[in-house]
Amino acid sequence: MLNCLTAKLLNQKKLKFMLPKKVEKILNEQIEKEGYSSHLYLAMASWAENSGFKGIADWLYAQAEEERFHMLKLVHYINERDGKTVIPVIKLPPAKYAGIKEMFNQVLEHEQYITASINNIVGVCIDQKDFTTHNWIQWFVNEQIEEEASSREIIDKLNLVGTQNMYLFDRDILGMRRPSAVTGGQA
Ligand code: FEO
Numbered sequence: 001m002l003n004c005l006t007a008k009l010l011n012q013k014k015l016k017f018m019l020p021k022k023v024e025k026i027l028n029e030q031i032e033k034e035g036y037s038s039h040l041y042l043a044m045a046s047w048a049e050n051s052g053f054k055g056i057a058d059w060l061y062a063q064a065e066e067e068r069f070h071m072l073k074l075v076h077y078i079n080e081r082d083g084k085t086v087i088p089v090i091k092l093p094p095a096k097y098a099g100i101k102e103m104f105n106q107v108l109e110h111e112q113y114i115t116a117s118i119n120n121i122v123g124v125c126i127d128q129k130d131f132t133t134h135n136w137i138q139w140f141v142n143e144q145i146e147e148e149a150s151s152r153e154i155i156d157k158l159n160l161v162g163t164q165n166m167y168l169f170d171r172d173i174l175g176m177r178r179p180s181a182v183t184g185g186q187a
Contacts, residue, residue: 019083038067043093108151
């Protein structure tokens with residue numbers, strides 16, 4: 001009788017801690033978005049490297065790794081909460097870009113899209129009363145402030161140097177990277 005009661009209580013506790021299905025679904029959708037971010041920056045890096053911009057390429061390769069780290073963070077979290085992770089097919093990013101400034105404008109636009117997506121997750125957590133995920137997702141909320149700020153900083157610098165003096169910009173861009181969440185140090 002006692003064992004039966006204990007099992008029932010444990011079950012209730014587990015049910016309370018379980019990831020709500022709507023939260024699980026939106027986190028899985030975010031896995032795909034972070035995976036695409038990684039692919040997009042990898043495609044941009046490859047294009048930049050092929051176009052002779054080694055420094056810009058290295059910045060983007062490092063950014064692609066950061067995005068993969070974001071994707072893995074979501075995968076581990078869903079699994080830790082006893083949810084079901086779906087590893088998605090990632091769509092093809094563009095292979096060519098109109099120019100360096102145009103490309104970084106695309107980076108900023110993409111980060112703004114990701115910020116909106118993270119904010120949407122916060123809304124679903126509140127709606128579902130999943131305060132554990134609400135607390136956990138704050139790391140991404142803060143990360144997005146920095147990701148947008150660093151894209152804006154690069155665009156500001158590009159506006160200052162103009163398109164005629166890309167040598168110095170390409171040489172110095174890596175110095176603009178903040179400490180990496182992946183390596184714990186510079187890019
Ligand atoms: Fe993981 Fe740049 O958003």
